[in-house]
Amino acid sequence: MVTERTDYTGEGLSEEELGATPWLQASRWVDDALARSREVGDTPEPLAISVATVDAEGHPDVRTVLMRFFDERGPGFVTCLTSTKGRQLTANPAVAAALTWPAMFRAVRFRGTAEALSRDEVTAYFGERPWGSRISAWTSRQSEPVASRAELEAAYERYAERWPDHGKPDDVPVPDFWGGFRIRCDSVEFWGGRRNRLHDRLRFVRVGAGSLADTDAWRVERLQP
Numbered sequence: 001m002v003t004e005r006t007d008y009t010g011e012g013l014s015e016e017e018l019g020a021t022p023w024l025q026a027s028r029w030v031d032d033a034l035a036r037s038r039e040v041g042d043t044p045e046p047l048a049i050s051v052a053t054v055d056a057e058g059h060p061d062v063r064t065v066l067m068r069f070f071d072e073r074g075p076g077f078v079t080c081l082t083s084t085k086g087r088q089l090t091a092n093p094a095v096a097a098a099l100t101w102p103a104m105f106r107a108v109r110f111r112g113t114a115e116a117l118s119r120d121e122v123t124a125y126f127g128e129r130p131w132g133s134r135i136s137a138w139t140s141r142q143s144e145p146v147a148s149r150a151e152l153e154a155a156y157e158r159y160a161e162r163w164p165d166h167g168k169p170d171d172v173p174v175p176d177f178w179g180g181f182r183i184r185c186d187s188v189e190f191w192g193g194r195r196n197r198l199h200d201r202l203r204f205v206r207v208g209a210g211s212l213a214d215t216d217a218w219r220v221e222r223l224q225p
Contacts, residue, residue: 008199009193009195010104012192013190015220015222018220021204022185022188022212024213026108029108033046034047040103043103047068048066048067049065049066049067049077049097051063051065051085053084054094056088063085065077072213074110074112074212075110078125079180079181080137081177082142082143082144093114096110096112105194106192106193109189112186113183117180117181122178122179125180126178131165131172134163135159138159138172186206187205189223190203201222201223201225202223203223205221
C-alpha cells in the first residue's frame with residue numbers, strides 16, 4: 001500500500017478567473033506551462049498529452065504523446081496510422097485526452113471525437129521535424145513487434161542511407177502510413193488542485209456548433225472534487 005501523501009497547494013481556479021471560452025482558458029494554461037518549463041524547469045514536456053481510445057472489445061487504451069497542434073479547432077497529435085491508437089481511432093473515433101502539470105497543480109481534460117488531420121497539415125508539420133525524427137517515422141511501425149533493438153537500428157540505418165540529410169524539409173518524404181488526429185471537443189474540464197482535496201473543477205460543455213473560441217457553443221458547470 002502506498003501511503004505517501006502530498007497536500008496540493010495550488011491556487012485553484014474560480015469562475016471569476018475562468019476564461020470566457022475553453023480556448024482562452026486552455027491556451028492561457030498551456031502558455032503558463034511552457035513558460036514554467038523554460039524558467040523554472042520543474043514542468044518537463046509541458047505538451048505531453050495522455051490520449052485514451054477504445055478497442056474493438058470496448059476496452060480502454062491510454063498512452064502519452066506530444067500535442068503537436070493546438071488551436072481553436074482543438075488539440076492534435078501525430079502518429080503512425082497503423083499503430084494501435086491509429087487503428088482504434090479509425091474504427092471508433094471516441095477519444096479522451098489530458099494535459100497534466102503536477103508541479104502547477106493543474107490539468108486539462110478533453111473529451112470528444114477524433115478527426116483525421118488534413119494531408120496538407122501533416123506534410124507541413126513533417127517538414128518541420130528534425131531529420132532524424134523523419135527517418136524514425138519510416139523506421140518504426142508503431143505498436144508492431146520487433147525481434148530486437150538491433151533490428152530496429154538496422155532499419156533506421158537503411159532509411160538514413162536512402163534519404164540523407166541535406167538540410168531541407170523535403171529530404172525525407174512523408175510516409176503514406178503516417179498522419180494524425182485532432183480532437184473535436186464536446187467537453188473541456190479545468191482542474192486546479194487545492195488543499196484538503198477540495199479541488200476546483202470547472203467544465204465547459206458543448207451546447208451548440210462552434211469552435212473552442214465560440215462563446216455561444218459552451219456552458220460552464222462546476223463539478224464536485
